[in-house]
Amino acid sequence: MSKVKLMLDVVNDMRSLADSIQAVCDAMMASDSAPKEVPATKTETAKEPDISLEKVRMVLAEKSQLGFTAEVRGIIGKYGADKLSAVDKAFYADILKDAEVLGNG
Numbered sequence: 001m002s003k004v005k006l007m008l009d010v011v012n013d014m015r016s017l018a019d020s021i022q023a024v025c026d027a028m029m030a031s032d033s034a035p036k037e038v039p040a041t042k043t044e045t046a047k048e049p050d051i052s053l054e055k056v057r058m059v060l061a062e063k064s065q066l067g068f069t070a071e072v073r074g075i076i077g078k079y080g081a082d083k084l085s086a087v088d089k090a091f092y093a094d095i096l097k098d099a100e101v102l103g104n105g
Helices: 003-033 053-078 089-100
Strands: none
Touching: 003 053, 053 089
């Protein structure tokens, strides 16, 4: 393996680590500033909760730390992007479902 390849691997690992740290910070900030939920009344219809970018980032960062970095990149690519922030929010639930199976089989 060439030195350049090893250096590029280190760069990718550092990016992954930075993404993981960012996900943890975002999740901590979101939980600190999250408004208290108001219970829904009986007349309101139940709707699927919005999934935040921070939540998806946190889950993917955890999977990446477990050694599934290539798979995480593949999931993001599956939804037409090269980074999570470029993925349409409509796909967040699907991304979480895809990530859920990583390491479980």
